Amino acid sequence: MGLVTSDTVPPAVDDDVPWLSTEQQLAWRALFAMIDTLPAAIDAQLKRDAGVNRYEYQVLAVLSQSPGHTVGLSLLAEEARGSLSRLSHALTRLEKAGWVERCPATEPGGRRMRARLTESGLAKIEAIAPGHVREVRRLVVDVLTDEQLVALGEIATAVTAAAQREVAEACTEVPDC
Helix, strand or coil: CCCCECCCCCCCCCCCCCCECHHHHHHHHHHHHHHHHHHHHHHHHHHHHHCCCHHHHHHHHHHHCCHHHEEEHHHHHHHCCCCHHHHHHHHHHHHHCCCEEEEECCCCCCCCEEEEECHHHHHHHHHHHHHHHHHHHHHCHHHCCHHHHHHHHHHHHHHHHHHHHHHHHHHHHCCCC
């Protein structure tokens, strides 16, 4: 992960590269460390306390907050931040647990499917949520000032938008992306 900075550019390196300053590299390394460690910490808590992973929790959460606790699979994959393939695997595990069921969409003439949260699934997400919120507070919310939290939200939104544009552009060139 050692990036070359503007302070340490080797003489043979291309001068057209916009090398990171020392401060920029430190910020990038801090972000990279957070991206690497925060999901693992959240996963560990959810697996330990509830027997689900972070992605499965996100699927349950999206369904719990949707009208009728039902969402089309394409939208659910998007909202849960995963591919249709990843969603299919997660839904299979959640169905086996009795927390989710797949059902045909009600729109005429289509073969689209939806996922629906069962009563057992609603009870599960309601049981999981308090521990998850405590962990989110412990790891993020409570270690930041109100101003830092607002800034983090703005930063995360900007970085996510840039990354999503990049992914969308790449997916127009690669089938089944």
